[in-house]
Structure formats: structure tokens, C-alpha cells
């Protein structure tokens with residue numbers, strides 16, 4: 001019998017909706033084993049607040065994780081300062097990052113087959129004096145890899161990003177031939193590895209309006225993007241572009257592609273979230289571990305109300321299980 005797929009699920013910002021979304025996962029039977037990596041007192045408090053009758057079981061590393069309705073396996077993490085829903089506390093930030101380290105190390109050590117993350121609050125972590133721009137960059141550093149790629153996906157659309165969490169004024173300088181080459185190679189390789197695409201077709205957006213209008217509205221397309229794409233095409237990667245970003249997201253182009261590569265966060269993600277907010281997954285490609293996440297933030301306004309929708313977390317778990325299974329298959333082939 002093949003070993004159970006076990007995903008670590010970090011509960012994210014304690015004041016946000018992450019803890020209650022994790023608890024919601026216990027309400028139904030599920031196929032992968034889920035181990036919530038969080039403070040168990042936080043989960044108990046939130047379950048009490050919402051009137052959820054659940055059995056939280058301490059997980060034995062190496063053992064099976066609960067999959068039955070009504071039960072949830074928990075790996076306790078110490079250090080939580082406060083458990084108030086909706087009220088950020090910088091004193092919780094070190095604990096939040098410890099949950100991420102615990103889950104990622106558990107993946108690297110083979111205890112977990114992948115990790116799924118509930119949302120963290122980037123601002124409060126920085127308010128605690130800890131530089132943090134997102135899970136993506138944090139896990140890249142923790143795993144010691146030079147480049148990773150953020151990709152958000154629904155069943156109909158995949159959007160990957162060349163740059164992630166940086167101020168808009170710094171974007172153009174960050175789009176170098178080296179970065180673009182690394183990002184496209186990772187995207188192409190992981191679309192093959194995890195999504196069964198034999199020859200992924202990637203649409204690449206330009207950076208400037210109208211993809212630079214022949215150099216009259218910016219030269220990044222001519223100086224950086226086109227030559228880089230030409231070099232990668234010669235290596236067999238199926239790339240179309242640079243295309244004007246405003247008309248790239250239309251059925252004509254999307255019907256001819258497996259993924260879109262946007263140059264920056266708010267060029268690609270508003271389109272993806274308009275199309276599928278609440279049922280999309282955020283995937284970090286290029287890591288030595290499987291990592292998926294929700295498409296939304298901490299929603300402090302909803303925390304503790306039980307009204308948060310768990311659709312995106314369910315997608316993140318489903319895709320995480322699928323990716324972990326593909327990764328295992330590749331290891332044994």
C-alpha cells in the first residue's frame with residue numbers, strides 16, 4: 001500500500017481567518033492527510049468561539065494524519081503571544097514565521113509531502129522589526145535556491161510572475177535577462193513536472209503599454225525581453241510574445257496557451273483574481289518542496305465570524321496533493 005500523502009497546513013496570521021479555515025477543513029472527510037502546524041491553543045480558542053465540536057489530535061511525526069470528518073491532526077508550535085480574532089499583534093510574528101520554518105523543514109526532511117499555507121499579514125511581521133515580503137521569498141531563502149516563481153491558477157487560467165513583492169518603481173530594473181531566463185526555465189520545467197504538460201505554451205507579456213510601441217513607450221521589450229525569448233525559443237521552449245498585456249488576456253490568445261507570464265504582480269494577478277478569486281491557488285514553483293497557498297489575504301474583517309469562504313484553501317489542498325503525488329511518482333520512476 002502506498003504511503004499516505006501528508007500535507008503540512010500552516011494556519012498563518014493568528015488574528016486573521018487562517019485558523020478558522022484550517023478548522024473548516026476538519027468538517028469533511030478529505031483524501032490527503034493534513035497536519036495543521038500552529039499553536040493548538042489558538043485552534044482550540046477559535047473552535048470554541050465558532051462553536052465547532054472537533055477533536056484536535058497531537059500528530060506523531062512519522063505517523064498517519066487524520067482524514068476523518070471531525071478530527072484534525074495538529075503539530076503544536078510554541079510562542080504565540082495572543083489569540084484575539086481581528087486584532088494584529090506584532091508579538092505573534094516570530095511564532096508565525098516559526099510555523100513556516102517547521103512546515104518547510106518537515107518537507108525537506110521527508111515528514112511531509114508538501115506544505116499549504118493560510119495567509120500571513122506581511123505588514124505586522126515588518127512592524128515587529130522582521131523584514132518579510134511574502135512566503136514566496138521567505139521559502140526561497142529558507143530552501144537556499146536562487147530563484148523561485150509565483151504562479152496563481154484556476155482551472156481555466158495560470159498566471160506566473162517575473163517579479164513579485166517589490167515597489168512598482170523598482171520593477172523595470174529587476175527585469176534582467178538573467179532573471180527572465182531563470183523564471184521561464186522554472187516555469188517550463190514545473191509545468192511539465194507537476195501538470196503533465198509535455199510542451200507547455202507560454203504567453204509572455206511586455207512591460208510597457210503596447211509592449212513598448214516599437215521603443216517609443218519604453219525599450220525593455222527591445223533590449224531585454226525579445227532577445228531573451230529568442231534565446232530560449234532556440235532551446236525548445238514554446239514562447240509567444242512579448243505581447244501587449246491589455247489584449248493578451250483575451251480568449252484569442254488564452255485559447256492558445258497553457259500559462260501567461262506577467263512582468264509584475266499587478267499586471268497579472270488582478271486579471272486572475274477577477275476571473276477566479278476565492279477558488280484559485282497560489283503555487284511556488286522552483287522550490288525543492290511542494291508549496292501551495294490561498295489566493296486571498298488575512299481578511300481581518302471576517303476573522304472570528306465563521307463567514308470566511310474556504311474555497312481557495314480547498315483548491316490549494318487539492319492542487320498540493322496532486323503536485324505531491326506527481327513529485328513522488330517522479331522520484332520513484
Ligand SMILES: NC(=O)c1ccc[n+]([C@@H]2O[C@H](COP(=O)([O-])OP(=O)(O)OC[C@H]3O[C@@H](n4cnc5c(N)ncnc54)[C@H](O)[C@@H]3O)[C@@H](O)[C@H]2O)c1
Pocket residue numbers: 017117118119120121122123135282293294295296297298299300301302307308309310
Ligand atoms: N497567501 C498570503 O499569505 C496572502 C495573500 C494575499 C494577501 N495577503 C496579506 O493579507 C493582508 C490583507 O490583505 P488585503 O486586505 O489586501 O486582502 P484580503 O484578501 O485579506 O481581503 C480583501 C477582501 O476580500 C475578502 N476576503 C478575503 N478572503 C476571503 C475569504 N476567504 N472569504 C470571504 N471573503 C474574503 C476580505 O473580507 C476583504 O473584503 C495583507 O497583509 C496582505 O499582504 C496574504
Ligand SMILES: N[C@H](C(=O)O)[C@H](O)COP(=O)(O)O
Pocket residue numbers: 133134135136137265269282293294295296
Ligand atoms: N501575492 C500573493 C497574492 O496576491 O495573492 C500574496 O501576497 C501571497 O504571496 P506569498 O505567497 O508570497 O505570501
